[in-house]
Each structure stands twice: as structure tokens, then as C-alpha cells.
Amino acid sequence: MFAKKDKTEMLENNRFGSVSKKSNLIMNFIMALLAFLCVVPFIFVVIISFTSEKSLKTNGFSFFPDKLSLEAYKYIITSSDQLLKSYGVTILITVLGTIVGLFFISTYAYAISRKSFAYKKFFTTFAFIPMLFGGGMVSFYLVVTKFLHLKNSIWALILPMCMNSWYVIVLRTFFKTSVPDAVIESAKIDGATEWRLFFQIVLPISLPGMATIALFLTLGYWNDWFNAMLFIDSPSLTPLQYLLMRIENSMEFLSQNATKLGVSQIEAAANMPKETAKMAMVVLSTLPIVFAYPFFQKYFVNGLTIGAVKE
Incomplete structure (x- = not known):
């Protein structure tokens, strides 16, 4: 009886532990996504600053410009x-x-x-x-x-x-x-x-x-x-x-x-x-x-x- 009870408690602890790991994984993914969204605009600005003005007028803003320029x-x-x-x-x-x-x-x-x-x-x-x-x-x-x-x-x-x-x-x-x-x-x-x-x-x-x-x-x-x-x-x-x-x-x-x-x-x-x-x-x-x-x-x-x- 006690062995069965201990087994049940272990299963519940493992279940809560697995939920915690899943929630941590989800939170880490959300934080990584937010960090990426914060960095992307600055990277985009840097790319545009090195883009040719003519290429910008022709093709618009892009992460992959046709021509780079200083x-x-x-x-x-x-x-x-x-x-x-x-x-x-x-x-x-x-x-x-x-x-x-x-x-x-x-x-x-x-x-x-x-x-x-x-x-x-x-x-x-x-x-x-x-x-x-x-x-x-x-x-x-x-x-x-x-x-x-x-x-x-x-x-x-x-x-x-x-x-x-x-x-x-x-x-x-x-x-x-x-x-x-x-x-x-x-x-x-x-x-x-x-x-x-x-x-x-x-x-x-x-x-x-x-x-x-x-x-x-x-x-x-x-x-x-x-x-x-x-x-x-x-x-x-x-x-x-x-x-x-x-x-x-x-x-x-x-x-x-x-x-x-x-x-x-x-x-x-x-x-x-x-x-x-x-x-x-x-x-x-x-x-x-x-x-x-x-x-x-x-x-x-x-x-x-x-x-x-x-x-």
C-alpha cells in the first residue's frame, strides 16, 4: 500500500517537473523571440544605410538589397x-x-x-x-x-x-x-x-x-x-x-x-x-x-x- 502511494507521489512529482520544463522552454522561446524582434530593426537600419540610394528608390526597403554602397x-x-x-x-x-x-x-x-x-x-x-x-x-x-x-x-x-x-x-x-x-x-x-x-x-x-x-x-x-x-x-x-x-x-x-x-x-x-x-x-x-x-x-x-x- 505504501509502495503504491510512493509510486503515485513520484509520478505526480515527475508530472509537475515535466510541466515546469515545458513552461521554461516556452518562456525561453518567447524571450528569444522578443530579443530577436528588438535586434531586427537595428540590423535593418544598418542594412539600409549600406544600400544604394538608386536601389532603394527602385526596389524599396529590403533585407537583401541589390546593390551595396557607402x-x-x-x-x-x-x-x-x-x-x-x-x-x-x-x-x-x-x-x-x-x-x-x-x-x-x-x-x-x-x-x-x-x-x-x-x-x-x-x-x-x-x-x-x-x-x-x-x-x-x-x-x-x-x-x-x-x-x-x-x-x-x-x-x-x-x-x-x-x-x-x-x-x-x-x-x-x-x-x-x-x-x-x-x-x-x-x-x-x-x-x-x-x-x-x-x-x-x-x-x-x-x-x-x-x-x-x-x-x-x-x-x-x-x-x-x-x-x-x-x-x-x-x-x-x-x-x-x-x-x-x-x-x-x-x-x-x-x-x-x-x-x-x-x-x-x-x-x-x-x-x-x-x-x-x-x-x-x-x-x-x-x-x-x-x-x-x-x-x-x-x-x-x-x-x-x-x-x-x-x-
């Missing part, structure tokens, strides 16, 4: 002699802005995450208000140009984006849930100062959260063109995204006003790789971030999920 990349490179300079400006503001932003956001978030900080409620509310209300574009422009005098300065591309209320709240929650109070108290008993406590104890524990915020800041600085349009007139400070937007606007102008131009300019507008150049711009602006993302990936999921579930 016309789009040649046009972008030759249409502006400061492409490399803009790349350098974008890399500079991305690296410097990420470092400055991490410093300000992490120190602010750590202060309001500690129970011993007397004014944490006031500064938490102070950080939360900009998530609900904004002063508007005019006041923003006047503060940056008239009060801070940052027009045509590299800091005009860095300081307006180095603080973000949402990032402060996320990192504050991360500090509260992942940094034990016992560790901080023991370090204080051993004589650690606040700065040493923050840099040598808190930050090493908080690498997932810091890497997550660093990734958000990096993406924000790399893709920013609006601040450059508002505050930058000097070509030597033009970032990559704003330069590519200006190139695209010039292409649109030539194509829409071809009949009003001279003969040589009409021919240039007709032979211009309009559609493929747009895709080439996407590739040039996205590829460095694609290569940088794997370095953040191992911390990214942990940074988003730690503190999401309360015991």
Missing part, C-alpha cells in the same frame, strides 16, 4: 568637416556629465536615505517637487544664459542634465534597501568620516544601483541635442546629435527647394542619398552606445530589482 557615410563625412570634433565633444560631455551627475545624485540620495539626517523630509520633498512642476522653457533659458552665464560653454551641455529627481528617488530607495545600517554604524564606531564612509563602504556595496544610474545618464547625455540648440552657437562645441540634425535639415532644404537652386545644386540634390543618409546617422549615433551597454549589463538588472520587493 554613399550615405561618404556624404555625411564630406558634408561636414567637424564630424570628428562633434564626436569628441559628445564623448567629453557624456563622460564628464556622467561623472558629475553620479557625484551629485549619489551624495544627495545617500543623505536623504539615512535615518539620522535631520532634514531628510524637507530635502526629499524638495527633490520630488520638480517631478510635478517645471518653470518652463523661458525661465530655464534665462537662468542658464543670464544668471549662470553658460551660453557657448561646455557646462551648458552638462549642468542642466546632471541632476534628475527621478534618479535621486531611485538611488535613495536603493541605498535604504541595500546598505545595512549596522555596517554604517560599525564604520562610524571605528572612526570613519562621512566622506570615507561614503566612498569606501557605501559605494562599493551600491555598484549595481550606481551603474544603473550611470547608464541612464550616459544615454541622456549621448542623445541630447536640445540643449545644444538652445545654448551653443560655436561650431567647436557642437555635439554629434545636433550636428547630424543640422545635416538632415540641410538635406531636407535641398530636396524641397531643388527647383529654386542652380543647375549644379539641382543635380546635387537629385544625387543626394537622402533616405540612406538618415539611416547612416542612426548607426553613427547609436553604435557607440551599443558597444558600451554590455559593460553595464551585469549591474543593470540588479540595480533595477534590488529594493523592488519589501520583506
